Amino acid sequence: MPIPAQAIRNPAAAGRFYPDDPLDLKRQIQTFIDEVTEEPVEGDVLALVVPHAGYVFSGSTAAASFKYIADLRVDTVFVLSPSHFDPFQGVSVYTGAGYRTPLGVVPIDQACARSLVDYAPDVFSATELGHREEHGIEVELPFLQVLLSPSWQLVPIVMAERSSTICRRTAEAILSVSEGKQILVIASSDLYHGYEYEACHASDERTLQHIEQLDPEAFIQGLETEVYQACGGGPIAVAIHIALQHGPCHTKSMAHTTSADISGRRSGYMVGYGAVAIYKVEEEHIGLNDEERRQLLTLARTSIEEEIGAVSARVSSDEVSDQLQHARGIFVTLRFQGQLRGCIGQVQTKTPLYETVCQAARSAATHDPRFQAVTPEELNGLTISISILSPFTPTKNKDRIQIGRDGLYIRRADMAGLLLPQVAEERNWDAETFLAQTCQKAGLWPSAWQEPETEIFVFTTEEFGEKET
Incomplete structure (x- = not known):
């Protein structure tokens, strides 16, 4: 059933995961923020990985990331969560008018939300499935309401699947529908779920270390083999894919704890919580004299x-x-x-x-x-x-390739090829020809760049030489 355009999604976790009284809720969030001592990141925050348990367990960990978006001006925030309750295929996006919390209604960027379905109808559906009882999005919203500058809008996304293809397509769709907008991506995820304290810390350390490597494909593979644990592994992979499209990125683990550490009980069921910031750094130019x-x-x-x-x-x-x-x-x-x-x-x-x-x-x-x-x-x-050569920047958008400025490096499995910027300029190639020729340089077929398994990177060069005599 289609979501009515004026529908407001009401809170499902207020009073259980976080206070339902607005004053108590603001006070608790501000206390969490004031207690953060971690140094801020030096760059523009593109995405955050934050936990979604009850505030008494994971609120302080979430605050360690959220603090550094205070007063950030963005147009649209994409909050992605796994589906804890509803089984369905693909990815669900809520296209109603808003998401309500005790602090008020967060307006939905309906144009972006609907465009996701138009862009990738094989992946996205506009449905309440995944949103009705889900806490993974809801618990992040009060932090955003308190900290972000006003006028931002929300696109709430719930992922029931986390295959490499789904994650990659979800990221591509978000990038496409948000072009020209200032966006922030929130990946809502807890980490280890189980009964062994030492295993919990060891698993969380592995998982957080791999998130910092910014390799979404390998991360998904590690989740499938249970080398890593993160219920929101799909949202995390999507966030990494999106961040990488903005150029060279850094990561910083802001905080980590477990429900066992919070409660003081190291036996019984426990969950790990981590907070990570992914942020853009200015491309390093050597600038030789x-x-x-x-x-x-x-x-x-x-x-x-x-x-x-x-x-x-x-x-x-x-x-x-x-x-x-x-x-x-x-x-x-x-x-x-x-x-x-x-x-x-x-x-x-x-x-x-x-x-x-x-x-x-x-x-x-x-x-x-x-x-x-x-x-x-x-x-x-x-x-x-x-x-x-500058650092490599991954891309899937041929329209971002500027002939004369960008070189190409294409990789697929153990095959790779590179062409410098001047090659395309000297031969008067357009972007598609440049891509096809770089594929052939890698030993691939000319159209391989259009396939999801092929990785495409752009780079710039600082070029100088001797004068011809």
């Missing part, structure tokens, strides 16, 4: 001369700046009389930048399988350019 660029180009040339038989002095780490000690992915490209003569790079490395440049230059001159090794006679006509 002219002297540092010149030094890298000199190192590249002397490394090539050394490799093909000329005599050159080695450079020690004491002779390079701190900037050149950072580990970054790079490519070294060689041209002879304007024509490509070799190109080799390191995508991921822990080696200092100056050493990586030396290694790649030697390989480009002698081990690029497309060319014979560079000879001493070619040195005078050889020009060298260096591309320093």
Whole structure:
């Protein structure tokens, strides 16, 4: 049965999970917030993982994350919960007018909620199933009502399934319908459920550590094998997927406790509670100065001369700046009389930048399988350019790829390929051609980028080189 447009979902957990008196509720939340001592995160919060038990058990843990969104201005908050009561298929979104708590009615962003169903009708349904008695969304709302700046709206989502496909599609749908909006994602989840105190702490530690790795696919696999425990594992995976689409992210575990620790009883049934913030960090640009660029180009040339038989002095780490000690992915490209003569790079490395440049230059001159090794006679006509790679950012949206700015790295299982930004620009490719060509570079078929199993990453480069003579 369709949800009436003016329907208000009334509280199901007030008076049981949290106070039903508005003044008592505000007072308790403020007490939790005031007692938080954890240092705030240094970045823009994109998503929070918070527990959903009764406030007496998990309220202080939830507050450890919620405190750092105080006065945050957002348009829409997507709160995702597992379904504890209703069995159904896929994902349920409430499209009525609001969700009521003792602090008032939280308005629903009905346009976004309905658009989810339109975008992915195979995943989403507009139904009260999952919402009627569910506490997983409701218990988070009073914190949001107290802390967020006014005018935000809610999209309440309950997940009855948490397969990798469902999680990925849910994230894609949320990103699509919220484009242009400032959003916050709340993943409502408790952790361990069981009877052994030591196992509870060990399981929660594993689970929280893996959440911090920001690998949603591996996280879902670990839930299926019970290496990790989180009743809201689906919402957590969705939150990670969404956060990663905003660029380089960091995580911080804000708090952890268990019902056994709160009650003081280490026997009987117990539940673990954790709070994690996922936040955006500004992309790190090395920003080399002219002297540092010149030094890298000199190192590249002397490394090539050394490799093909000329005599050159080695450079020690004491002779390079701190900037050149950072580990970054790079490519070294060689041209002879304007024509490509070799190109080799390191995508991921822990080696200092100056050493990586030396290694790649030697390989480009002698081990690029497309060319014979560079000879001493070619040195005078050889020009060298260096591309320093930014951190990779995952994407599934081809419209976000900007030709001339972005490079592509595509990975599927153990196959991977990379093309630098200038490749697409020099060949006048559009985004789809660029994707197809990068797939072929990875040894995949051209349309593989359209399939969910294929991972797509974009990156930018800082490029500089010798002048051709």
